[in-house]
Amino acid sequence: MNIGEAASRSGVSAKMIRHYESLGLIRPERRSNNYRSYTDQTISLLRFIRHARDLAFPLAEVKSILALWGDDKKGPEELRSSAMGHVEALEEKAHSMRAMAQALRDLADTIDSREKPEAPRFEAA
Known part of the structure; x- marks a missing residue:
């Protein structure tokens, strides 16, 4: 096509x-x-x-992930390890995003109660 x-x-x-x-x-x-x-x-x-x-993946990371599918030089264990490294990084980002969403929920709750909003509460991931 x-x-x-x-x-x-x-x-x-x-x-x-x-x-x-x-x-x-x-x-x-x-x-x-x-x-x-x-x-x-x-x-x-x-x-x-x-x-x-x-x-919001950077292009360099996209290229790195795509390379896993076409890499004939790495053995299965090395490819698996690389793939799992990407999985772990994604899970960490997901955890951080959930924490940010909670901080925004807390802000919305404060606004609904008509109290003056304080600095956002954010628990580090």
Whole structure:
């Protein structure tokens, strides 16, 4: 499929698709006329990247995660360890986000009681 269809199916703009290609996040096939050709696998990668970016993942981290799928040099244990390192980092971020949500709930409760809001209470993660 061409870049327009890939953009439509993935939810990623054609400009960002070209950017992700320039960063090496995706590698579309090239036709005999040198036009890019996108496969269903590329669409899946683009959706993954879009979702990761929606969750505020830095592009360097997205690239590192994607590299796990294509790394033939690392053994299974090293790949598993790397993947679990990403999982642990995500779980720490989720814990911090829950703490921030609670601080905002506390603020909302204070506002509802018409008391003057104090500095936010935030328990460090």
